[in-house]
Amino acid sequence: MKASNNPTRDVDKGRRRGRFALLAFLGMMFLIVALPLTGYLMVGETAAQAQQGAVNPLSELWRGARQANEGYTAVTAPQANILITDSGQNWRQVRNGPLATYGAWLMILALVALAALFLLRGRVDIDEGPSGMTVERWTRSDRILHWYTAVLFILLAITGLSLLYGRAVLMPVMGSEAFASYAQAAIYVHNYLGLFFAIGLVLMVLKWLRVNIPKGHDLSWFLSGGGMLKGKHPHAGFVNAGEKLLFWTLAVAGLAILITGVILLFPQLGQSREVMQVSLVVHAAASILVITFIFGHIYLATVAMKGSMAGMVGGRVDVNWARQHHDLWAKELEEKGVRPEPAPARPEKEAPEEPRPAAS
Amino acid sequence: MAKMKFLCDAERCIECNGCVTACKNVNEVPWGINRRRVVTLNDGVPGEKSISVACMHCTDAPCAAVCPVDCFYTTADGVVLHDKDLCIGCGYCFYACPFGAPQYPSPQERAFAVRGKMDKCTFCAGGPEEPGSQAEFEKYGANRVAEGKLPACAEMCATKALLAGDGDVLADIYRKRVLRRAGRPQTWGWEKAYGADV
Numbered sequence: 091m092k093a094s095n096n097p098t099r100d101v102d103k104g105r106r107r108g109r110f111a112l113l114a115f116l117g118m119m120f121l122i123v124a125l126p127l128t129g130y131l132m133v134g135e136t137a138a139q140a141q142q143g144a145v146n147p148l149s150e151l152w153r154g155a156r157q158a159n160e161g162y163t164a165v166t167a168p169q170a171n172i173l174i175t176d177s178g179q180n181w182r183q184v185r186n187g188p189l190a191t192y193g194a195w196l197m198i199l200a201l202v203a204l205a206a207l208f209l210l211r212g213r214v215d216i217d218e219g220p221s222g223m224t225v226e227r228w229t230r231s232d233r234i235l236h237w238y239t240a241v242l243f244i245l246l247a248i249t250g251l252s253l254l255y256g257r258a259v260l261m262p263v264m265g266s267e268a269f270a271s272y273a274q275a276a277i278y279v280h281n282y283l284g285l286f287f288a289i290g291l292v293l294m295v296l297k298w299l300r301v302n303i304p305k306g307h308d309l310s311w312f313l314s315g316g317g318m319l320k321g322k323h324p325h326a327g328f329v330n331a332g333e334k335l336l337f338w339t340l341a342v343a344g345l346a347i348l349i350t351g352v353i354l355l356f357p358q359l360g361q362s363r364e365v366m367q368v369s370l371v372v373h374a375a376a377s378i379l380v381i382t383f384i385f386g387h388i389y390l391a392t393v394a395m396k397g398s399m400a401g402m403v404g405g406r407v408d409v410n411w412a413r414q415h416h417d418l419w420a421k422e423l424e425e426k427g428v429r430p431e432p433a434p435a436r437p438e439k440e441a442p443e444e445p446r447p448a449a450s
Numbered sequence: 451m452a453k454m455k456f457l458c459d460a461e462r463c464i465e466c467n468g469c470v471t472a473c474k475n476v477n478e479v480p481w482g483i484n485r486r487r488v489v490t491l492n493d494g495v496p497g498e499k500s501i502s503v504a505c506m507h508c509t510d511a512p513c514a515a516v517c518p519v520d521c522f523y524t525t526a527d528g529v530v531l532h533d534k535d536l537c538i539g540c541g542y543c544f545y546a547c548p549f550g551a552p553q554y555p556s557p558q559e560r561a562f563a564v565r566g567k568m569d570k571c572t573f574c575a576g577g578p579e580e581p582g583s584q585a586e587f588e589k590y591g592a593n594r595v596a597e598g599k600l601p602a603c604a605e606m607c608a609t610k611a612l613l614a615g616d617g618d619v620l621a622d623i624y625r626k627r628v629l630r631r632a633g634r635p636q637t638w639g640w641e642k643a644y645g646a647d648v
Contacts, residue, residue: 147497148497148499151491151492151497151499152638154491155491155501155638156642159491161489161490161491161492161493162489162490162493163487163488163489163490164467164470164487164488165470165484165487165488167484167487167550167553169550170484170487170489170550171489172489172550173489173491173501173503173549173639174548174549174639174642175548175550176548178512178545178546178547178548179512179546179548181516181545181546182512182515182516182546185516186515186516252518253518253540254518256518256519257517257518257519257520261519261520266519266520266521266536267535267536269519270519270521270535270536270537270538273518273519273538274538277538277539277540281563281564354563355563356563357541357563363544363545366541366545367545370545
């Protein structure tokens with residue numbers, strides 16, 4: 091009865107059961123395929139996390155320490171709160187490497203070039219011979235300033251080069267004890283005389299600034315090699331273009347030497363190690379450049395040109411020398427009506443050669 | 451051949467400064483000079499770490515490379531020492547050292563860069579004078595290594611954070627510690643001091 095009464099319900103029941111079985115089957119199939127795939131999902135997530143820089147926080151701390159991050163320390167020495175600084179290694183590489191190597195080569199090659207030049211050209215005489223009549227070139231204050239600065243320069247150059255190259259050049263010869271006591275004296279001489287040299291350098295630059303302003307004829311002076319290569323002497327005023335180049339090198343590099351020197355001399359100003367490392371490299375590089383220029387300056391003033399030294403020793407130069415080397419200045423003097431005077435009665439003496447800083 | 455090294459275990463160092471005090475006491479280090487110091491990174495922040503640092507006695511020591519008078523030498527044990535009779539107080543070792551080890555008589559920062567003879571950790575191995583002599587003690591402090599002892603700082607360390615001795619032995623001790631606590635090794639400063647392959 092019941093069954094015949096509800097035939098539709100039975101059919102519904104059978105359909106529902108069939109549908110449920112199908113859904114269950116499909117669900118199971120889905121899970122069978124999908125569940126293992128969740129493994130990929132998790133792996134993918136962790137890989138993504140690692141890529142996003144989720145690192146051990148401690149390794150960040152040590153990376154910071156290696157990059158000179160500051161910490162706290164009870165010790166009150168300068169920069170004691172820094173664990174590791176890398177800049178010192180860089181400084182070591184630059185100082186012991188390119189600075190010392192190229193610096194030495196620059197100075198050696200300059201000396202070799204000057205020697206070669208001397209062999210080629212020898213001493214340049216005054217073409218028309220000394221006239222016996224002189225004009226004033228450098229005043230007494232000019233000469234005092236020049237020799238004051240020159241003597242200090244030579245002392246500073248020798249002591250400075252001893253600190254850079256002494257270990258390689260002097261120590262094998264002198265022995266470590268003798269060299270160390272010399273180096274101790276050298277560092278005191280260098281540190282205390284440095285400021286006196288700075289005073290001389292600044293005064294010199296200021297005093298001779300006006301005559302060293304570059305002019306048009308300076309270019310042709312350079313093009314003819316200052317008259318060393320071609321026979322005819324190019325035009326030059328009171329100072330020639332080569333002397334102007336020396337002046338401006340001294341002014342610019344000298345200023346760098348002065349500033350970096352003060353930085354190194356007064357550590358109590360609170361500058362960091364890094365600043366002092368850079369200063370020392372600049373100080374040495376600029377000094378080597380100036381020393382190289384001074385090699386040329388000493389050569390030209392003493393050995394190369396007859397009659398040049400007299401200007402800085404006695405202050406007066408021969409008229410014929412002036413006409414040959416500084417024609418524009420000689421003309422200017424004539425126009426001004428400056429009358430040459432006879433040279434002092436004392437016999438013509440060779441100007442004493444000043445000591446030349448050794449390349450050691 | 452033994453290579454003497456320092457190793458400071460940052461998981462153990464508690465910034466007590468006992469090593470600094472022990473060093474000053476044993477070596478009678480002058481006023482104003484600390485051959486050893488403790489630096490705390492992230493001080494006051496959770497996860498702060500403290501490290502005791504002095505001269506690490508580097509394998510390729512930068513101080514020795516830049517010294518104008520070549521006053522540094524490395525002993526057979528791999529300890530970097532210097533000769534105060536030769537030192538001219540130029541400060542170059544202070545510029546070059548990655549660890550800030552070289553010290554100068556107080557006040558350290560004087561005009562005309564007069565620094566005096568450099569002073570630094572000797573690994574309690576004295577200096578070039580006769581071992582155990584008065585002259586050695588006055589210039590360089592104690593020579594505990596000559597007596598068969600290790601540096602005072604490490605021996606005094608209450609938590610055994612600071613280790614001193616042969617590098618291989620230290621590495622073994624440290625490896626066991628790391629395995630036990632399943633952490634990551636932090637051989638602090640070794641790469642800098644002894645090269646990449648240690």
